[in-house]
Amino acid sequence: MIQVENLTKRYGNQLALQGISFEVEQGEILGFLGPNGAGKSTTMNILTGYISSTGGRVCVNGFDLLEQPNQAKACIGYLPEQPPLYFNMTVQEYLNFVWDLKKVRGNKRKEIFDICKTVKIDHVYERVIGNLSKGYRQRVGLAQALIGNPEVLILDEPTVGLDPQQIIDIRNLIRDLGRQHTIILSSHILTEIQAVCDRIIVISDGRIVADDTEENLSKSLSGEYGYTLRAEGEEDTLRELVESVPGVGRAEVIGSREPGTVDFLIEPEGEEDIRRPLFHAFAQAGIPILGLKSNELSLEDIFLRLVAGEGQGEQTPEAEGTAEQQEEPSPDVLQDGQTDSAQAGQSEPLTDQEPYSAQIQQPSQQSAEVNDDESNL
Structure with a gap:
């Protein structure tokens, strides 16, 4: 397109x-x-x-x-x-x-x-x-x-x-x-x-x-890609079960944050998705999985x-994110009981382009934002 x-x-x-x-x-x-x-x-x-x-x-x-x-x-x-x-x-x-x-x-x-x-x-x-x-x-x-x-x-x-x-x-x-x-x-x-x-x-x-x-x-940006698993049970039993799952490359105990549970850092072999095999293995063993979280980078980290290190350079004339403030206080704010009507005078017409060139030129604005009671999102 x-x-x-x-x-x-x-x-x-x-x-x-x-x-x-x-x-x-x-x-x-x-x-x-x-x-x-x-x-x-x-x-x-x-x-x-x-x-x-x-x-x-x-x-x-x-x-x-x-x-x-x-x-x-x-x-x-x-x-x-x-x-x-x-x-x-x-x-x-x-x-x-x-x-x-x-x-x-x-x-x-x-x-x-x-x-x-x-x-x-x-x-x-x-x-x-x-x-x-x-x-x-x-x-x-x-x-x-x-x-x-x-x-x-x-x-x-x-x-x-x-x-x-x-x-x-x-x-x-x-x-x-x-x-x-x-x-x-x-x-x-x-x-x-x-x-x-x-x-x-x-x-x-x-x-x-x-x-x-x-x-x-x-x-692509993560040095290590894997999952954090929290399950209920004994550490040795859980470790043996995790390591038996096809596709698991490494399983490391990283602590226990809830009584009777163990947290594991699990890394797959290659880029294999091991979530379903983990679920089926624990379900067959009758052991509940209390949490399974991907260790992918967040968008903020990405x-x-x-x-980082790219450098912002000088601000270009486009002035990203800093559009001119064009709104001025308006004397034509509606009062209770009044009705809307077109304001007196006409806006300056746009330049006569042939045809419409994808966007309208920004007109001068003579009214400020009015948070109408009926118009708040």
Whole structure:
């Protein structure tokens, strides 16, 4: 679905991307992980056609982004770190505007409302965006990315600034969207990548330092791969039973943390999965297993090992994770008993591009976040 070959980007003397290459398969949720300033947002901006690369090639759904930009961008829905919202529009007005901007064909009213139901904003469809909570604004941003039913969704820090419940809701939504779309999720939040992604790319100092599943990365970086077993019984009996299991290479007693139990560190022979043989052996012997835990590295351990010594370099102009603060206090906060209405005046129109270039330019925002009682996630 997406092919990136030897992508480079230079800002003056600063090399932000140093020849990165990767592919994303159809229906895959790819996590793009890295520290601030690593080059994540630069990569996302190049993939969406927002900025040009210094060198390399990007193909989306078979279309070369440089040679066939219109076709490539039509396959992409983009949610930047700061959702490109017009705060003086209602949700309905804004999504109708995006529909027209993308030149989408079809039943506008029905398809937009279906998208709103998908991201669960149908009950705030006629509300002014400036009066929604941050969680709902993020959902509106997702809705605009989904207009036109693009094959690819590129989400840059989709949960930044949200509270814990809002983060959980957005993650669940991303997992649901992953059933019908190819998704690239850029983040520096480890738990977010771990929760929703099928595969992880770790970028540091403009270079890809890892590209695999979390499980495989853990195995490849672990000096010793094995399990910690806790079972009830006598040490000698348990040791003899563990060592008799096919595939067990070494079993070492590491102590006892509960009365009448013994903890073992068990290492398999090679990469053999010994969990099922262990279970069957203990079940046949009538001995309960009270705990069996993999000793794989956590995603945090993986990340720290991969980026250690890479060096962060100078901060690139993309200013990862530090988007400009554009919100100002608004005098138009709703009071009890008032109803929503579109604010006076119109937003400055977007530049007339042909066609919609994968994302909307960030409009100036004149309203602050208002945590509406009815709009909290």
